Amino acid sequence: MSPKTLYDKIWDAHVVHEAEDGTCLLYIDRHLVHEVTSPQAFEGLRMTGRKVRAPDKTIAVPDHNVPTTPGRENPDQMPEESRIQVAALDQNARDFGIHYYPVSDIRQGIVHIVGPEQGWTLPGMTVVCGDSHTATHGAFGALAHGIGTSEVEHVLATQTLIQKKSKNMKVEITGKLRPGVTAKDITLSVIGATGTAGGTGYVIEYCGEAIRDLSMEGRMTVCNMAIEGGARAGLIAPDEKTFAYVNGRPHAPKGAQWEAAMTWWKTLRSDDDAHWDKVVTLKGEDISPVVTWGTSPEDVLPITGVVPAPEDFKGGKVEAARRSLDYMGLTPGQKLTDIEIDTVFIGSCTNGRIEDLRAAAEIVKGKKIKVKRAMVVPGSGLVRAQAEEEGLADIFKEAGFEWRLAGCSMCLAMNPDQLAPGERCAATSNRNFEGRQGYKGRTHLMSPAMAAAAALTGHLTDVRRITG
Ligand SMILES: CC(C)[C@H](C(=O)O)[C@@H](O)C(=O)O
Numbered sequence: 001m002s003p004k005t006l007y008d009k010i011w012d013a014h015v016v017h018e019a020e021d022g023t024c025l026l027y028i029d030r031h032l033v034h035e036v037t038s039p040q041a042f043e044g045l046r047m048t049g050r051k052v053r054a055p056d057k058t059i060a061v062p063d064h065n066v067p068t069t070p071g072r073e074n075p076d077q078m079p080e081e082s083r084i085q086v087a088a089l090d091q092n093a094r095d096f097g098i099h100y101y102p103v104s105d106i107r108q109g110i111v112h113i114v115g116p117e118q119g120w121t122l123p124g125m126t127v128v129c130g131d132s133h134t135a136t137h138g139a140f141g142a143l144a145h146g147i148g149t150s151e152v153e154h155v156l157a158t159q160t161l162i163q164k165k166s167k168n169m170k171v172e173i174t175g176k177l178r179p180g181v182t183a184k185d186i187t188l189s190v191i192g193a194t195g196t197a198g199g200t201g202y203v204i205e206y207c208g209e210a211i212r213d214l215s216m217e218g219r220m221t222v223c224n225m226a227i228e229g230g231a232r233a234g235l236i237a238p239d240e241k242t243f244a245y246v247n248g249r250p251h252a253p254k255g256a257q258w259e260a261a262m263t264w265w266k267t268l269r270s271d272d273d274a275h276w277d278k279v280v281t282l283k284g285e286d287i288s289p290v291v292t293w294g295t296s297p298e299d300v301l302p303i304t305g306v307v308p309a310p311e312d313f314k315g316g317k318v319e320a321a322r323r324s325l326d327y328m329g330l331t332p333g334q335k336l337t338d339i340e341i342d343t344v345f346i347g348s349c350t351n352g353r354i355e356d357l358r359a360a361a362e363i364v365k366g367k368k369i370k371v372k373r374a375m376v377v378p379g380s381g382l383v384r385a386q387a388e389e390e391g392l393a394d395i396f397k398e399a400g401f402e403w404r405l406a407g408c409s410m411c412l413a414m415n416p417d418q419l420a421p422g423e424r425c426a427a428t429s430n431r432n433f434e435g436r437q438g439y440k441g442r443t444h445l446m447s448p449a450m451a452a453a454a455a456l457t458g459h460l461t462d463v464r465r466i467t468g
């Protein structure tokens with residue numbers, strides 16, 4: 001048998017039919033659903049009198065539109081458009097009999113945090129969702145990617161998806177990370193090195209010592225941003241950490257089924273002599289705590305750097321940089337650490353997990369914020385409860401942070417948590433394009449520890465310079 005990558009293995013195990021031109025019908029193990037990309041898909045089923053093919057493998061949760069302030073069960077708290085989307089999900093979940101976590105349920109949260117938390121996401125699976133950051137689930141050694149609304153309808157109706165296979169790309173992070181450097185710095189640095197189109201046409205497997213050393217939370221952060229690097233999906237071979245994280249979760253297999261699953265899961269690694277169409281290698285020790293300065297995730301630099309000049313770039317990038325700098329209100333040569341921040345947002349499916357909140361709380365403990373507003377938005381109700389139990393919520397509140405309810409929140413301007421024009425934000429989310437966090441809002445992406453450091457000083461800050 002010819003050697004295979006992990007992606008090849010999962011792909012082959014899910015092909016139902018292959019057409020002559022290589023187009024495949026893939027079986028889908030998990031379909032995650034949120035309120036933004038699903039209403040028309042359910043409507044399509046209704047109009048043609050079809051059912052959801054596998055309601056037991058279909059999991060819905062509202063996250064993008066939900067307010068993150070108390071009393072949000074009251075629909076009057078939402079603007080009309082949000083109310084319609086959330087009400088439609090409520091109704092569709094009931095009508096089609098799929099698993100559902102409404103806002104009143106403590107398990108509600110961002111779909112990419114809820115899936116793994118509840119044990120829906122397992123190694124070797126195919127996982128789809130009408131959402132580009134579905135790549136997050138690849139951290140478990142699953143083939144997970146976003147799909148469009150018409151594909152959502154197709155998966156609801158058939159539990160399959162029409163796909164062409166991508167090429168194999170390996171991103172290896174060798175050796176150890178330095179203190180203050182996190183999974184977010186890895187994933188941003190990879191995009192900085194490859195560009196936002198570097199992964200186009202590929203599924204990325206992240207590997208190497210620095211990846212193996214990451215917790216499951218960190219691995220989810222890395223895979224979450226595979227899509228920002230242009231890749232179809234990102235994944236990491238499962239290991240003992242993966243199995244330990246999954247074991248005992250509500251929807252993970254139990255007993256004999258667990259044993260059977262483990263037998264397969266242990267084979268889920270790329271063969272030593274597998275073929276890679278593209279390889280990128282970064283040394284862990286070369287990665288610094290980074291921030292973005294522009295309006296693309298590839299506009300990333302070590303925090304010790306200065307704002308670049310348009311002339312530093314080539315071709316079309318010169319004009320793009322000029323526009324970015326203008327939008328961001330920055331001057332070439334300005335030290336990144338001199339950039340003043342109005343708002344800090346800690347949350348999102350990139351960095352809204354318990355470990356992220358722990359990392360931020362460790363920086364914040366016993367100190368006060370200097371920014372106008374700062375908020376921590378746990379990625380799920382369960383993350384929130386755990387953070388409260390661990391005393392993290394008190395640390396944040398005493399420092400002056402708002403302690404919110406779970407949702408996508410200020411990651412994107414689809415709910416009441418938005419930036420005002422010109423407002424500058426240190427954010428732990430994954431996208432920084434124009435208007436992403438609100439009309440004319442300015443976003444700098446970074447790790448939770450770096451965002452916490454910015455909250456304390458009022459400007460972008462090297463977390464390594466914050467002392468206890
Ligand atoms: C609204 C949704 C379709 C979108 C996505 O696909 O990623 C959102 O989650 C985002 O992060 O921009």
Ligand code: SF4
Pocket residue numbers: 063064110112131133348349350407408411412429430
């Ligand atoms: S937290 Fe942000 S990136 Fe993640 S699903 Fe929500 S809007 Fe998309």
